[in-house]
Amino acid sequence: xxxxxxxxxxxxxxxxxxxxxxxxxxxxxxxxxxxxxxxxxxxxxxxxxxxxxxxxxxxxxxxxxxxxxxxxxxxxxxxxxxxxxxxxxxxxxxxxxxxxxxxxxxxxxxxxxxxxxxxxxxxxxxxxxxxxxxxxxxxxxxxxxxxxxxxxxxxxxxxxx
Amino acid sequence: xxxxxxxxxxxxxxxxxxxxxxxxxxxxxxxxxxxxxxxxxxxxxxxxxxxxxxxxxxxxxxxxxxxxxxxxxxxxxxxxxxxxxxxxxxxxxxxxxxxxxxxxxxxxxxxxxxxxxxxxxxxxxxxxxxxxxxxxxxxxxxxxxxxxxxxxxxxxxxxxxxxxxxxxxxxxxxxxxxxxxxxxxxxxxxxxxxxxxxxxxxxxxxxxxxxxxxxxxxxxxxxxxxxxxxxxxxxxxxxxxxxxxxxxxxxxxxxxxxxxxxxxxxxxxxxxxxxxxxxxxxxxxxxxxxxxxxxxxxxxxxxxxxxxxxxxxxxxxxxxxxxxxxxxxxxxxxxxxxxxxxxxxxxxxxxxxxxxxxxxxxxxxxxxxxxxxxxxxxxxxxxxxxxxx
Numbered sequence: 001x002x003x004x005x006x007x008x009x010x011x012x013x014x015x016x017x018x019x020x021x022x023x024x025x026x027x028x029x030x031x032x033x034x035x036x037x038x039x040x041x042x043x044x045x046x047x048x049x050x051x052x053x054x055x056x057x058x059x060x061x062x063x064x065x066x067x068x069x070x071x072x073x074x075x076x077x078x079x080x081x082x083x084x085x086x087x088x089x090x091x092x093x094x095x096x097x098x099x100x101x102x103x104x105x106x107x108x109x110x111x112x113x114x115x116x117x118x119x120x121x122x123x124x125x126x127x128x129x130x131x132x133x134x135x136x137x138x139x140x141x142x143x144x145x146x147x148x149x150x151x152x153x154x155x156x157x158x159x160x161x
Numbered sequence: 162x163x164x165x166x167x168x169x170x171x172x173x174x175x176x177x178x179x180x181x182x183x184x185x186x187x188x189x190x191x192x193x194x195x196x197x198x199x200x201x202x203x204x205x206x207x208x209x210x211x212x213x214x215x216x217x218x219x220x221x222x223x224x225x226x227x228x229x230x231x232x233x234x235x236x237x238x239x240x241x242x243x244x245x246x247x248x249x250x251x252x253x254x255x256x257x258x259x260x261x262x263x264x265x266x267x268x269x270x271x272x273x274x275x276x277x278x279x280x281x282x283x284x285x286x287x288x289x290x291x292x293x294x295x296x297x298x299x300x301x302x303x304x305x306x307x308x309x310x311x312x313x314x315x316x317x318x319x320x321x322x323x324x325x326x327x328x329x330x331x332x333x334x335x336x337x338x339x340x341x342x343x344x345x346x347x348x349x350x351x352x353x354x355x356x357x358x359x360x361x362x363x364x365x366x367x368x369x370x371x372x373x374x375x376x377x378x379x380x381x382x383x384x385x386x387x388x389x390x391x392x393x394x395x396x397x398x399x400x401x402x403x404x405x406x407x408x409x410x411x412x413x414x415x416x417x418x419x420x421x422x423x424x425x426x427x428x429x430x431x432x433x434x435x436x437x438x439x440x441x442x443x444x445x446x447x448x449x450x451x452x453x454x455x456x457x458x459x460x461x462x463x464x465x466x467x468x469x470x471x472x473x474x475x476x477x478x479x480x481x482x483x484x485x486x487x488x489x490x491x492x493x494x495x496x497x498x499x500x501x502x503x504x505x506x507x508x509x510x511x512x513x514x515x516x517x518x519x520x521x522x523x524x525x526x527x528x529x530x531x532x533x534x535x536x537x538x539x540x541x542x543x544x545x546x547x548x549x550x
Contacts, residue, residue: 027481108391
């Protein structure tokens, strides 16, 4: 199934929570979805027999520029049954980066969401164990945000060399 | 609500349970991995992995580097199979560059060289996995055999690119240098020498009674669970799923070669069941033979003459984003790249196969013995450099 068909199916079910596929993308295109209903949309993508996206290949946080007021979360899905792929994207504001977890659907999301929380500060509501994963627990700030300033010291050690 | 701070296991006082920290410096954790175990006698009630000890924020580095400068950083992710890491990254960038008309595409000769070094590195990686797994379980000899043969591959790599571990050999659009005179002869000598060795190793370790006792029916990872966890590569094939990107979504020139995709099986003779530690291990042993098959097919034909790297002005992929994956020895290595048309990526995310495999450890290890934890970690074959990035 190609992305337009998948987008059509999602539109039938969720209506205006799904944006049209951006036309003329040079590489992969994404389906932009409403962040608050990410969980319901993913559940539908997983359950529906025509879609059957049983694998979450990758979950990434995304910050495009320091001026940008938004962060995004990109889900790359793959169906082992129909061998098709799709990428869906949810945009949240930097001030209040909350969206529901998809951990209950794909267990891959557990650690990937922790990573996005760790490096971008995106909070996944309903996640069973949301804490830092790669950085130390007492690290301040979210390094992959474009406006991140590295701290002068960490536990008395000088950080920038 | 996000829980801040560390989550440590709580133990009831006066109970029989104890908490044991395994690692971060432990010879069986394949790098710096810390496992926090809640034990009831010798039974593991809970195992929480703590990772990040090798974290270098590769992704942040990448945002400040041009695309060719990122390649050496990918070497340092999975340093056991650095060629395949270079390759995975270059494949993703080349896919983006395909929209650039000044980019001439990867030449044939480079494709052959890539497959050669990629498969040699796969053998080297599986050899290391085989050797260290034996050592974890308590068999020291296979380790020496594995390193003896891996050394031969490292010598071949040293000849072709000058480095033994972090190669930086596969570049965007091709490879960095052509093979030296008679290199193919050396590869052939190695393949002739190595092919019968796999059977020897099977006799040495795979069929060993103690090894079988330690790995058979331990930590069964079935296909549904593997897919739900996003586990790929030999770990997924060990669960009986015939899925290999080289076969099912062929990239480079893999569609020209004839090879099988080994999968796990129930083997009543030794009691092995689909998806247990033994099957995951066995898939790697079988894969080495398939890699030998591919290399032999290249050696038996004429490698086309010509350039070894594509023509292009600069690596400035047109604005847009891409997710591309390739089959590294440990599973599917994905790269998510967002470009704004400049020389540096806006965002680069590496999706590591070991990262997803390790996340299943918590569920796999419940109710097993402490010694089984070692068997699981060895069988999922992790490299911490790739998990922590």
